[in-house]
Every structure is written in structure tokens, then in C-alpha cells.
Amino acid sequence: MKLITAIVKPFKVDDVKAALKEAGVQGMTVSEVQGFGRQGGHTEVYRGAEYTVDFVPKARVEVVVDVADAERLAEVILEAARTGKIGDGKVWITDVDRLWRIRTGERDRDAV
Amino acid sequence: MDSGDTAWVLISTALVLFMTPGLAFFYGGMVRAKHLLGMLMQNFFAMGLLAVLWVLIGFTLAFGNTGDGGFIGNLDFLGFRDVSGAVGGGGGFLAELTIPFVLFAAYQMTFAIITPALITGATADRLKFSAYATFIGLWLVLVYAPVAHWVFAGGWLAEMGALDFAGGAVVHINAGAAALALVLVLGRRKGWPDELMAPHSLPWTLIGTGILWFGWAGFNAGSALAANGVAAQALLNTFVAASAAMLGWLVAERAKDGHATTLGGASGAVAGLVAITPCAGFVGSMPAILIGATAGVVCFLALSLKRRFRFDDSLDVIAVHLVGGLVGSLLLGLFADAQVNEAVAEEGLLVGGGAGLLADQAVAALATLAFSFVVSLVIAKVIDVTLGLRITEEQEERGMDLALHAESAYAFGDFG
Known part of the structure; x- marks a missing residue:
């Protein structure tokens, strides 16, 4: 099994979700995160003064998939999350040793 | 005794008391979440300490010997001695009031509570609670009571001819100047001015503005101090000045920074309320709009002072209360109108009087x-140098709520 992790723009989460469902994915986890990349934060104005805020709000999407599907689904996320502008985020794939479904005790590929 | 007057001042006393929790939330919304309870506590605590001090010593120092043209009251009313439910009992205008003496004293108590509380916006996020409690207690006795005597109790400024309907000098210039002094000794918040310290909940600030x-x-x-035409004009003026x-x-x-912000709307309304305070029962409706609009623009421009001169007036008490109080006190010298209130002995410059009142207003403002x-x-x-004014750097980092009060304002987590 593989874990696909994607850091995307928050307003792109719905598009990513729809695209993954379309591609056959049955579950995913989303969390609100903050960070910076080459974009280097953003500016906010308060009481007329401009400030640089290092950490920009992003969404983290995580989905565990079968080895055979990993590459294809990462591509699906890339397509869905891309705006072409700075700050679009990243996608990466990592190995997953073991997987259980808690309710049934199913393991590995059966639990995907 | 006039039952109508008494009823209105009873209600007004409750209304003014309610402003202090309103102020708590006005400021509370503007601080970062970890400092919210620290801010609310300072404001609520003012209702605890200052009400008691007012009965014990504050009232007599402010209103003892009313009408003497002097500097501070005597001790005739120490512990509210002879301050009763009957009409009359004090000197000067107090003898002519149509409301119970104790009601007048209670009404003034609510002013004495909110005035020191105004300062908390300037010292946000770093003033030690014990130091705050000590400061406002001493300040009530050593600063508020004398200044109230000068202006509200027929002291030297009132005798000179300066006007202050509800506290442009006594409340707003007074608190604003104290805020400036305190932040100069206290120093800046850690990270100011480079770090963005954005308000954590502007809805609180807007609710607070509504209550104020x-x-x-x-x-x-x-x-x-009566249910009459002057009160009605003061009410209308108060509302339209805030609006303007x-x-x-x-x-x-919008013109300078590109956006009309909710914080700007709230701050503007409060600036108008501040500026109309000295003028409320002395000017007509159109001057009230002009005074409000002027205060809105001038106080907005005054926001930049703290960055230019590098003092961390965290929530802009100086720009709104000191500057707004000065705007109102001085503009009263232009617009005071004897047709609105027969107590206006010398009319404003634009209403047909000379420059005399304007000069008196300037003296009163600067003296205060x-x-x-x-x-x-x-x-x-x-x-x-004794207690220490500031919390430690570690406490400041952790937040006033946990560090000083062992509580959190928001416990939203689902994990118990």
C-alpha cells in the first residue's frame, strides 16, 4: 500500500475530493495546516500597516491506496489541484507497511 | 424631588455601568486569543475595585466642597457619610439637584469605573494584573478625583468657564494621557511593531461597540441629570455623532488603505462617541454631525502616530480617546449654543460668541x-520599581489567560 499526501490550496479541496471519488477512491482524510514554500508567506494589512505572514493556510489531503493505483491517483490530484499560480502545493507518495480496518480487522489490501 | 428625573438617572446609571463590560469586549476582540481573559478580567475587575473605592474615598475627593473653584474635594463624604436618598446635601449645584444625592453619587461612580478601564486597551497583553490593580486604585484617587473636581464639581476649570457636558476632558483626555504615560514606562509588546498582531475576533469588537x-x-x-429637552438633544447628538x-x-x-474595515467602522463610531461627550448637551444637531465626522477623520489619521513615534498603544486608546477628546473639547469652543442649553454662558465662536470659550476649552484640555x-x-x-509593571517574557509568550489566571477563553477541543 501507498500513502499519498497532498498539500493544496484550501479552495481546491472540493475539486480534489470530486476528482478522487471519480477515480474510484472511497475515503480520504483532510486537515487544515499552515506552512510556506518558495512562495514565502503572504502579506496582510492591519490598521493601514502591511505585515508579512510566514505561514499560509493550506489543506493536507491524505489517502491510502493500492500500490498499483498510487501513481495514477497522484496524477489525478495534480490535475485537480493545479491553478498554475504560485503556492499550488506539493504531492508525495510514501510506503505503508501494514494497514488494518478497525471495525472488521481486515488487513492490508482488503482494508484499502 | 422629581420622579421623572430620578427615573431617568436611575436608568442612566445602569446604562453607563453596562459600558464597562461593553468596553471589555470591544478591546477583547482586538487582542490575540491567548490574552482575551486577561483583557476581560482587567475591565470587569474595575467594577469590583473602583466601585468600593468610590464609596470609601473617591466620591468625597471629587465632589466634596462642590462649587469651591478649587483643586480637590474635602472629606465631608468619606465613606458616603451624609450621602443619602434625600435630595440635596452637597454644595454648589448639588444643592439644586432634583434627584436623590445618593443617586448622583452612584451615577458618578459608573464614570469613575469606566475611565481607568479605558487605559487597558493601550497596555494590552503585557501589564501585570497586580500592577494594574494598584495603578487604577491610585489613579482613581490621585488623578481622576481631582480632575473630576476641577470640571464636574465647580472646581477651578469650571469656574474659569470651561465646559464639559459628560467628560471629554475628565474621562477621555484624562484616560488617554494616562494611557500614553503608562505605555511609555511599560514598553512595547514582544514583537511589536514587526509582527502582525491581528484581532482574534472582530465580532466581539462589534458587539462591544454596540453595547458602548x-x-x-x-x-x-x-x-x-434630568429628563428634559437637554437630555433629549444630548441623546440625539450622541447617536448622530457616532454615525457621522x-x-x-x-x-x-477606504481612500488611504483601500478597504473599509469592520474594525474601522467600530473604531470610528467610538471616536464619534468620545468627541461628542463634552459637547452632547451644549450643541445643536448639525454641529453634532460635524463634530462626529471631524473626529472620525482626525482619529483615523492619528493612528499613524504610534508607529511614527514608536510607542505601542496596542488598541489605539490615544488615537481614539486622547485625540477624540481633544477634538470634541476644542470644537465645543466653536459650537456651544445657549439656545440649546441655557447653562452655556459664553457661546462658541461660530454661534456668535467670541474666542473666549475656545481659549477656556484649550486651557482645560491642556491642563487635564x-x-x-x-x-x-x-x-x-x-x-x-516596586511591584514591577510587566509580566515576564515567558508569560507574555504563553498568554495572559493561562499565565495569570490559569484559564483559557476558548476550550473548543473535542478530546476532553
């Missing part, structure tokens, strides 16, 4: 500013 606006009806119209100031602030903000600034500076210095 509502309560200000009691503050200004109640200061007529909000418009003035937002137009200026200078006295409050100097005495506040001394009190702050003394507390700093």
Missing part, C-alpha cells in the same frame, strides 16, 4: 492632559 453605543445614551443624556464619525473614518480608511500625564508617569514609575 447603547450605554453612551446614559453617559451623555444622563449627564443632563463612522462615515468619516470609513471614507478616510498635562496633569494626568505627569501624575500617571510618576505612579507607573513607582509601581515599576
Whole structure:
């Protein structure tokens, strides 16, 4: 099994979700995160003064998939999350040793 | 005794008291979440400490020997001695009031509570609670009571001819000057001015603004100390000045910074309420709009002072209360109108009077500013070298809520 992790723009989460469902994915986890990349934060104005805020709000999407599907689904996320502008985020794939479904005790590929 | 007058001042007393929790939330929304309870506590605590001190010593120092043209009251009313439910009992105008003496004293108590609380916006996120409690207690006795005597109790400024309907000098210039002195001794918040310290909940600030606006009806119209035409004019003036100031602030903000912000709308309304305070029962409706609009623009522009001169007036108490109080006190010298209120002995420059009132207003404003600034500076210095004014850097990082009060404002987690 593989874990696909994607850091995307928050307003792109719905598009990513729809695209993954379309591609056959049955579950995913989303969390609100903050960070910076080459974009280097953003500016906010308060009481007329401009400030640089290092950490920009992003969404983290995580989905565990079968080895055979990993590459294809990462591509699906890339397509869905891309705006072409700075700050679009990243996608990466990592190995997953073991997987259980808690309710049934199913393991590995059966639990995907 | 007049039952109508008494009923209105009873209600006004409750209205003004309600402004202090309103102020708590006005400021509370503007601080970061980890400091919210620290801010709320300072404001609520003012209702605890200062009400008691007012009965014990504050009232007599402010209103003892009313009408003497002097500097401070005597001790005739120590512990509210002879302050009863009957009409009359004090000197000067107090003898002619149509409301119970104890009601007048209670009404004034609510002013004595909110005035020191105004300072908390300037010292946000770093003033030690024990130091705050000590400061406002001493300040009530050493600064507020004398200045109230000068202006509200027929002291030297009133005798000179200066006018202050509900506290432009006594409340706003006074608190604003004290705030400036205190932040100079206290120093800046860690990270200011480079770090963005954005308000954590502007909805709180807007609710607080609404409560302040509502309560200000009691503050200004109640200061007529009667249910009459002057009170009604003061009420209308209070409302339209806040409205015009909000418009003035937002137009200026939009033009300079590109957006009309909710914080700007709230700050503008409060700036208008501040500026109309000295004028409320002395001017007509159109001047009230002009005074409000002027305050909205001028106070907005005054925001930049703290960055230019590098003092961390965290929530803009100086730009709104000191500057707004000065705007109102001085403009009264232009617009005071004997047709609105027969107590206006010398009319404003634009209403047909000479420049005499304007000069008196300037003297009253500067005297209040200078006295409050100097005495506040001394009190702050003394507390700093004895108790210490500031929380530690670690406490500041952790937040006032947990570090000083062992509580959190928001416990939203689902994990028990």
C-alpha cells in the first residue's frame, strides 16, 4: 500500500475530493495546516500597516491506496489541484507497511 | 424631588455601568486569543475595585466642597457619610439637584469605573494584573478625583468657564494621557511593531461597540441629570455623532488603505462617541454631525502616530480617546449654543460668541492632559520599581489567560 499526501490550496479541496471519488477512491482524510514554500508567506494589512505572514493556510489531503493505483491517483490530484499560480502545493507518495480496518480487522489490501 | 428625573438617572446609571463590560469586549476582540481573559478580567475587575473605592474615598475627593473653584474635594463624604436618598446635601449645584444625592453619587461612580478601564486597551497583553490593580486604585484617587473636581464639581476649570457636558476632558483626555504615560514606562509588546498582531475576533469588537453605543445614551443624556429637552438633544447628538464619525473614518480608511474595515467602522463610531461627550448637551444637531465626522477623520489619521513615534498603544486608546477628546473639547469652543442649553454662558465662536470659550476649552484640555500625564508617569514609575509593571517574557509568550489566571477563553477541543 501507498500513502499519498497532498498539500493544496484550501479552495481546491472540493475539486480534489470530486476528482478522487471519480477515480474510484472511497475515503480520504483532510486537515487544515499552515506552512510556506518558495512562495514565502503572504502579506496582510492591519490598521493601514502591511505585515508579512510566514505561514499560509493550506489543506493536507491524505489517502491510502493500492500500490498499483498510487501513481495514477497522484496524477489525478495534480490535475485537480493545479491553478498554475504560485503556492499550488506539493504531492508525495510514501510506503505503508501494514494497514488494518478497525471495525472488521481486515488487513492490508482488503482494508484499502 | 422629581420622579421623572430620578427615573431617568436611575436608568442612566445602569446604562453607563453596562459600558464597562461593553468596553471589555470591544478591546477583547482586538487582542490575540491567548490574552482575551486577561483583557476581560482587567475591565470587569474595575467594577469590583473602583466601585468600593468610590464609596470609601473617591466620591468625597471629587465632589466634596462642590462649587469651591478649587483643586480637590474635602472629606465631608468619606465613606458616603451624609450621602443619602434625600435630595440635596452637597454644595454648589448639588444643592439644586432634583434627584436623590445618593443617586448622583452612584451615577458618578459608573464614570469613575469606566475611565481607568479605558487605559487597558493601550497596555494590552503585557501589564501585570497586580500592577494594574494598584495603578487604577491610585489613579482613581490621585488623578481622576481631582480632575473630576476641577470640571464636574465647580472646581477651578469650571469656574474659569470651561465646559464639559459628560467628560471629554475628565474621562477621555484624562484616560488617554494616562494611557500614553503608562505605555511609555511599560514598553512595547514582544514583537511589536514587526509582527502582525491581528484581532482574534472582530465580532466581539462589534458587539462591544454596540453595547458602548447603547450605554453612551446614559453617559451623555444622563449627564443632563434630568429628563428634559437637554437630555433629549444630548441623546440625539450622541447617536448622530457616532454615525457621522463612522462615515468619516470609513471614507478616510477606504481612500488611504483601500478597504473599509469592520474594525474601522467600530473604531470610528467610538471616536464619534468620545468627541461628542463634552459637547452632547451644549450643541445643536448639525454641529453634532460635524463634530462626529471631524473626529472620525482626525482619529483615523492619528493612528499613524504610534508607529511614527514608536510607542505601542496596542488598541489605539490615544488615537481614539486622547485625540477624540481633544477634538470634541476644542470644537465645543466653536459650537456651544445657549439656545440649546441655557447653562452655556459664553457661546462658541461660530454661534456668535467670541474666542473666549475656545481659549477656556484649550486651557482645560491642556491642563487635564498635562496633569494626568505627569501624575500617571510618576505612579507607573513607582509601581515599576516596586511591584514591577510587566509580566515576564515567558508569560507574555504563553498568554495572559493561562499565565495569570490559569484559564483559557476558548476550550473548543473535542478530546476532553
